[in-house]
Amino acid sequence: MQVMTDLFARIFGDGLSPVGLLVAGGLTMALIMALVMALCAIVFTWAERKVAGFIQSRYGPMRVGRWHGVLQPVADMVKILGKEDIVPQDADKPLFLLAPFVIFIGSLMAWAAIPFAPGFIAADLDLGLFYIFAVSSAATIGILMAGWASNNKWSLYGAARGAAQAVSYEIPLTLACIPVVMITGSLNMNDIVIAQQGGIWHWHFLHDPFLFVAFLLYFVASIAEVNRGPFDMPETESELVAGYHTEYTGMRFAFFFLAEYANLFLVSCVATAVFLGGWQPLFGPVFLPGLVFVIKAVLLVLLQMWLRWTLPRLRVDQLMHVCWKVMVPLALICVLGAGIWMLATGQTG
Amino acid sequence: MTQYLRDIYEAVTSALKGMRITGKHVVRKPVTLQFPDERWVLPARFKGFIINDVNLCDGCLRCAKVCPVDCIYIETMGKGKDRFMHRYAVDYNKCIWCGLCTEECPTFACQHSLDYDHALYDRRRLVYEFVDPARPVPCHKERRQQMGYFVEQVAAAPPDPDRIAKAPRRADLPETAPGGAEGGGA
Amino acid sequence: MSETATGRGWGAQDVRRELHSELLEINMGPQHPATHGVLRLLVHTDGEIVQGVTAHIGYLHRCAEKIAEGCDWRQWMVYTDRFDYLAPINMNFGYAVAVERMLGVKVPERAEHIRVICAELQRIASHLIAIGTFGLDMGAWTPLLYCFREREEILNILERISGGRMLYNYFDIGGLRYDAYEGFERDVLDFVNIMEQKIPEYDTLLSYNKIFIERTADVGVIDVATCHAYGCTGPVLRGAGVPFDCRKDDPYSIYDRFEFDIPYGEGEQGTVGDCWDRYMVRMREMYESCRIIRQAVDALPGGPVKAEELKKLVKVPQGSLYTRTESSKGEIGYHIFADGGSKPFRTKVRSPSFSNLHVIEKVGPGMMLSDLVATIGSLDIVLGEIDR
Numbered sequence: 075m076q077v078m079t080d081l082f083a084r085i086f087g088d089g090l091s092p093v094g095l096l097v098a099g100g101l102t103m104a105l106i107m108a109l110v111m112a113l114c115a116i117v118f119t120w121a122e123r124k125v126a127g128f129i130q131s132r133y134g135p136m137r138v139g140r141w142h143g144v145l146q147p148v149a150d151m152v153k154i155l156g157k158e159d160i161v162p163q164d165a166d167k168p169l170f171l172l173a174p175f176v177i178f179i180g181s182l183m184a185w186a187a188i189p190f191a192p193g194f195i196a197a198d199l200d201l202g203l204f205y206i207f208a209v210s211s212a213a214t215i216g217i218l219m220a221g222w223a224s225n226n227k228w229s230l231y232g233a234a235r236g237a238a239q240a241v242s243y244e245i246p247l248t249l250a251c252i253p254v255v256m257i258t259g260s261l262n263m264n265d266i267v268i269a270q271q272g273g274i275w276h277w278h279f280l281h282d283p284f285l286f287v288a289f290l291l292y293f294v295a296s297i298a299e300v301n302r303g304p305f306d307m308p309e310t311e312s313e314l315v316a317g318y319h320t321e322y323t324g325m326r327f328a329f330f331f332l333a334e335y336a337n338l339f340l341v342s343c344v345a346t347a348v349f350l351g352g353w354q355p356l357f358g359p360v361f362l363p364g365l366v367f368v369i370k371a372v373l374l375v376l377l378q379m380w381l382r383w384t385l386p387r388l389r390v391d392q393l394m395h396v397c398w399k400v401m402v403p404l405a406l407i408c409v410l411g412a413g414i415w416m417l418a419t420g421q422t423g
Numbered sequence: 424m425t426q427y428l429r430d431i432y433e434a435v436t437s438a439l440k441g442m443r444i445t446g447k448h449v450v451r452k453p454v455t456l457q458f459p460d461e462r463w464v465l466p467a468r469f470k471g472f473i474i475n476d477v478n479l480c481d482g483c484l485r486c487a488k489v490c491p492v493d494c495i496y497i498e499t500m501g502k503g504k505d506r507f508m509h510r511y512a513v514d515y516n517k518c519i520w521c522g523l524c525t526e527e528c529p530t531f532a533c534q535h536s537l538d539y540d541h542a543l544y545d546r547r548r549l550v551y552e553f554v555d556p557a558r559p560v561p562c563h564k565e566r567r568q569q570m571g572y573f574v575e576q577v578a579a580a581p582p583d584p585d586r587i588a589k590a591p592r593r594a595d596l597p598e599t600a601p602g603g604a605e606g607g608g609a
Numbered sequence: 610m611s612e613t614a615t616g617r618g619w620g621a622q623d624v625r626r627e628l629h630s631e632l633l634e635i636n637m638g639p640q641h642p643a644t645h646g647v648l649r650l651l652v653h654t655d656g657e658i659v660q661g662v663t664a665h666i667g668y669l670h671r672c673a674e675k676i677a678e679g680c681d682w683r684q685w686m687v688y689t690d691r692f693d694y695l696a697p698i699n700m701n702f703g704y705a706v707a708v709e710r711m712l713g714v715k716v717p718e719r720a721e722h723i724r725v726i727c728a729e730l731q732r733i734a735s736h737l738i739a740i741g742t743f744g745l746d747m748g749a750w751t752p753l754l755y756c757f758r759e760r761e762e763i764l765n766i767l768e769r770i771s772g773g774r775m776l777y778n779y780f781d782i783g784g785l786r787y788d789a790y791e792g793f794e795r796d797v798l799d800f801v802n803i804m805e806q807k808i809p810e811y812d813t814l815l816s817y818n819k820i821f822i823e824r825t826a827d828v829g830v831i832d833v834a835t836c837h838a839y840g841c842t843g844p845v846l847r848g849a850g851v852p853f854d855c856r857k858d859d860p861y862s863i864y865d866r867f868e869f870d871i872p873y874g875e876g877e878q879g880t881v882g883d884c885w886d887r888y889m890v891r892m893r894e895m896y897e898s899c900r901i902i903r904q905a906v907d908a909l910p911g912g913p914v915k916a917e918e919l920k921k922l923v924k925v926p927q928g929s930l931y932t933r934t935e936s937s938k939g940e941i942g943y944h945i946f947a948d949g950g951s952k953p954f955r956t957k958v959r960s961p962s963f964s965n966l967h968v969i970e971k972v973g974p975g976m977m978l979s980d981l982v983a984t985i986g987s988l989d990i991v992l993g994e995i996d997r
């Protein structure tokens with residue numbers, strides 16, 4: 075946001091008061107973040123289909139747009155905008171109408187603390203990491219709302235599963251980040267990235283073996299957190315039809331999709347910032363920081379897609395087993411191990 | 424505890440093995456065709472839409488009799504040399520592409536074409552008329568010769584892909600009269 | 610409550626009594642992605658635990674058995690295609706064998722060999738779908754597409770030989786409709802070579818994937834007694850550890866000449882008769898089918914493909930006969946009553962999926978909702994054959 079306020083200050087000179095600058099900067103950043111989210115959905119729906127296609131020996135979309143169906147998401151958007159907005163007769167109408175936006179907003183708010191480049195961060199919070207985890211779990215409420223309000227048994231199943239899953243996987247997700255916080259001694263996202271300066275061997279995931287395991291744990295938990303395969307319990311198209319968004323059509327359905335892909339990118343961005351050195355390049359001086367950051371995050375997203383199109387899905391109780399009996403203990407060991415490592419190597423937070 | 428650790432190890436390694444296989448496919452060339460632009464070669468025996476070459480047909484009704492779903496409507500008038508066929512229609516709403524009629528046909532008039540892609544707005548247009556009612560087709564061989572129809576006997580020949588490929592396609596066939604389906608209970 | 614039920618030991622029963630809770634009645638199907646067609650399952654659930662399953666069938670009933678009474682003997686072959694639309698050749702085979710036995714017709718050697726090749730190709734195709742959709746029920750999309758890729762090769766061969774891609778109507782009473790095309794043997798052998806290389810790939814990708822094993826081992830265990838009680842055959846019975854196969858135990862056509870094994874479930878990953886065993890039986894049967902095809906292609910003689918003595922209009926002598934053959938789903942039986950006319954007096958089809966499906970009512974209660982989906986997937990039902 076510093077970048078934006080500086081920019082406005084340069085454009086308007088003394089024409090804007092500090093408060094005005096803050097408001098203008100904040101609004102611009104919010105707009106940019108919303109656009110980033112929309113862009114995520116557009117790019118990643120296309121990418122997901124292409125990845126799935128090539129993995130499965132086919133092409134994926136090829137028709138709209140000249141090259142490999144690049145305009146397919148645009149065509150989908152146009153189609154989806156033209157769809158009728160159906161509310162089931164016995165649905166809990168206010169909740170039903172509100173749910174997609176709750177999910178969307180939960181995702182949007184978290185973007186505020188993602189440091190894309192030096193200074194290019196909407197809200198440079200001291201509790202940045204904590205804030206992201208806190209806000210992104212608001213999406214669970216949206217899932218529950220959607221599932222309950224649809225008045226559909228499959229939706230209800232999806233919602234119950236989704237809520238249980240999101241609440242459970244928050245814990246390994248957060249625990250996996252704690253070693254990094256211990257090393258950096260800060261929850262500020264900017265500080266965490268700056269602490270990884272100076273080439274790939276300074277990035278947190280290569281800091282010590284425990285952090286590498288923590289990174290893997292974070293990666294797995296993040297897939298579960300955004301409800302994607304092999305942890306796509308709330309949607310499980312072969313069991314629950316479409317889970318909590320079974321009854322949604324048109325634009326509201328699109329919002330669920332938007333939120334899914336935005337969340338996918340969000341957790342990858344967090345992983346990039348926390349473990350993979352954020353905007354720091356592999357070696358050498360900082361170079362095109364924003365681009366480096368986005369490339370890293372996109373690679374992580376592609377990895378998640380690769381996993382999704384390879385693995386079968388877990389069962390609900392196995393999902394919980396993996397979370398509570400495997401990932402949480404491992405994450406705790408990582409926290410302990412990272413602490414001992416720090417003492418042994420004489421680092422202090 | 425050993426089992427617990429082995430489970431984790433197996434889960435990770437088997438996932439990686441699977442990812443290796445899927446990853447290999449990403450760089451492989453896809454096997455699918457881009458349908459309307461690329462089409463596969465149809466075999467000579469392909470069971471496409473049934474066509475009837477009225478030049479060859481002698482109106483023997485065998486195809487209509489053998490059809491398990493009664494989708495071939497043939498109407499004839501007269502007897503002997505004066506027998507004329509004024510309707511030969513195939514109702515593709517009913518046709519199940521079993522190929523019994525083509526096997527039964529003694530003159531190889533009734534054949535499967537290589538035609539398979541039709542999209543229509545009205546199911547009544549799926550009743551194909553092969554004979555113009557205003558110009559009935561003579562059934563008897565001699566009369567056909569007199570009237571200049573093609574009478575070359577096709578001696579027990581397998582379906583000729585060339586002839587089938589050149590068969591009249593949907594666009595060339597006469598339009599079905601309005602209400603064709605209703606009047607179609609031959 | 611079964612072992613998988615999470616309520617065990619948590620006093621769940623007591624809590625429910627105090628809460629006056631009810632079971633959730635939920636319709637799985639007829640439009641549901643996991644029911645493989647238009648099957649409707651009425652499921653009573655207690656949370657994630659299934660307490661009762663009832664299978665409602667009949668959404669695809671087309672009166673095929675009644676239609677037979679109005680068709681002549683050869684015409685009805687067309688309808689047998691439409692029973693199990695994923696393995697029509699196997700359905701044709703059973704009917705052809707049944708009528709030929711009643712007629713006492715000797716089918717020419719070449720026709721028999723081509724029949725066996727086609728039937729085994731079809732069996733592989735059907736098993737590929739079974740494996741693929743089972744994977745899909747587990748949430749693995751990619752194996753399905755790989756399976757379809759290989760199935761496409763089979764369909765191409767069958768299309769070249771019969772003209773149809775799905776419903777072939779290729780078998781005729783007393784032989785085949787057309788002879789094999791030029792290069793048929795080469796195509797078949799090429800396919801078999803590819804197929805034998807692909808099976809290990811499926812194994813790595815799906816069969817021995819840890820998540821897949823966790824999802825299928827010890828799930829939906831159908832033991833031998835249940836199989837006998839419900840009349841289960843095919844991979845379901847073989848998965849329960851009984852190496853019964855009509856091709857071996859009640860040979861028809863020329864199956865007694867070929868050397869092949871009957872794979873059966875041994876409980877490698879869990880209990881004998883679980884979903885994984887049934888799945889693996891299919892996987893191994895594809896190997897065996899490849900073996901049979903190789904032998905049949907090697908022994909393929911020349912000659913006619915239709916019994917010469919048969920007239921166009923077949924008349925079957927008076928009597929009744931039950932003939933069973935092994936389709937990809939299990940034992941397909943045709944019980945035919947003839948009155949000496951050109952049409953069947955009555956036909957009764959004993960379809961394997963019908964018997965296999967209803968086991969779900971026995972094994973369903975106590976499992977989790979996801980396991981129910983897995984069990985149905987592992988039974989490999991085709992509704993066209995159940996409802997007929």
